[in-house]
Amino acid sequence: MTASSISDRMPELSPLLVAKLVGMALEEDLGRAGDITSNAIIERDARAVAMVVSRQSGTIAGMGLLACAFHTMNADIRVDLNFRDGECIEPGRTLARIEGNARAMLAAERVGLNYLMHLSGIATLTAAYAREVEHTKALVCCTRKTLPGLRVLQKYAVRCGGGVNHRFGLDDAVLIKDNHIAIAGGVVPAVNAAKQNSGHLVKIEVEVDTIEQLEEALTAAPDVILLDNMSPQVLRQAVDVTAGRCILEASGNIDLDTIRVVAESGVDYISTSKITMAASTLDVGLDIEIG
Numbered sequence: 001m002t003a004s005s006i007s008d009r010m011p012e013l014s015p016l017l018v019a020k021l022v023g024m025a026l027e028e029d030l031g032r033a034g035d036i037t038s039n040a041i042i043e044r045d046a047r048a049v050a051m052v053v054s055r056q057s058g059t060i061a062g063m064g065l066l067a068c069a070f071h072t073m074n075a076d077i078r079v080d081l082n083f084r085d086g087e088c089i090e091p092g093r094t095l096a097r098i099e100g101n102a103r104a105m106l107a108a109e110r111v112g113l114n115y116l117m118h119l120s121g122i123a124t125l126t127a128a129y130a131r132e133v134e135h136t137k138a139l140v141c142c143t144r145k146t147l148p149g150l151r152v153l154q155k156y157a158v159r160c161g162g163g164v165n166h167r168f169g170l171d172d173a174v175l176i177k178d179n180h181i182a183i184a185g186g187v188v189p190a191v192n193a194a195k196q197n198s199g200h201l202v203k204i205e206v207e208v209d210t211i212e213q214l215e216e217a218l219t220a221a222p223d224v225i226l227l228d229n230m231s232p233q234v235l236r237q238a239v240d241v242t243a244g245r246c247i248l249e250a251s252g253n254i255d256l257d258t259i260r261v262v263a264e265s266g267v268d269y270i271s272t273s274k275i276t277m278a279a280s281t282l283d284v285g286l287d288i289e290i291g
Contacts, residue, residue, distance in 0.1 A: 011159050013064060017152065022068045025111045035107040048102035048288055052095045052113070055283035058124035061085045061160035062116040065153070066096060069112035074104035086123070086160045095284065109286050118150075119157040120282035126161025126275045128256060133263035138270050140259070141166045141249075145273035154276045166271055174198055175226070176206040187213055191220035205249070214238050218245060227267065228252050235265035 052066065060083050067079040077100030083089055095116075098105060129140045140163040146154045155165045167173040174194045176184075184190035187206060194204045205224035208214045211234065217225050218241075227238050229252035242248055249269040250262050262270055 013156055018065055018068050022065055022072055026072060029111055038103045038106045042102050046102040048105055050098045050286050050288050052286050054089045054093045054095055055091055057090045058120055058282040059127045059161050060087050060089055060120050061123035061157040062119035065115035066112040069108040070098055073108040074101045076100055113284055117281040117284050119153060121279040122154055122157035122276055123161035124282055125279040126158050126163040129259055129275055130162035132260045136263040138263035138267055139164050141269050141271045142276050143271050143273045146276050158275055174202055174204045187216045188220045191222050224249055226251055232261045232265050239266035
């Protein structure tokens with residue numbers, strides 16, 4: 001399967017959401033007086049051509065936000081994208097060619113590159129995690145540990161890197177954790193209460209950290225059981241005990257060094273905050289063409 005065929009199936013961000021987030025970022029950067037450096041140095045009608053170039057290899061995410069930043073500053077700027085989100089790139093590749101008003105181009109540069117570098121870093125790290133488990137049935141998924149205001153973009157980048165999304169917020173799925181269980185008086189009472197008070201389309205997941213809790217949870221028949229901070233040996237035991245009766249998700253301090261053995265236990269999903277909270281940015285630069 002080619003990178004192009006993979007990127008054909010990449011999810012798309014709402015253009016309304018992209019425009020809103022890019023507009024807020026530009027407003028934050030331009031402040032009350034605009035780009036006083038470019039306005040003082042560059043003629044109002046000056047034009048320029050620039051190339052967005054990769055400095056590292058990785059997986060791309062955020063090309064639409066890059067283009068939106070330039071178009072928001074000046075609708076006449078031409079942005080030619082050479083790659084699509086989800087594609088892999090090597091150092092020195094020209095990701096995009098930009099031509100138009102020089103002032104607008106420089107004003108949009110940082111916002112566009114910030115989104116591209118940050119989201120591509122997440123996609124690149126997610127792809128590394130996904131490669132570690134591709135010989136198993138396990139899928140890598142993100143968590144709610146995201147930067148405020150960037151959750152939808154970071155979760156989009158996870159999908160661009162070959163991962164899948166967990167819930168987006170507290171309002172789209174029930175996840176019963178240890179504190180809920182403690183207050184509710186046990187796993188079964190918590191799951192039963194969730195079933196009685198949630199809509200029929202709402203999925204219910206419950207967290208357990210022992211085999212005994214797992215056996216109790218299975219009697220309540222949730223949709224998913226989260227196996228928290230279990231060793232690979234205990235995870236394998238949990239898979240055997242469950243015997244396909246419920247979807248199993250493993251979580252807890254999982255990184256690139258441990259995810260393979262966790263996946264080989266036979267769980268269905270592996271969630272980790274590392275892919276959104278510990279990803280380095282992908283090094284990308286904008287080079288003005290001279291002459």
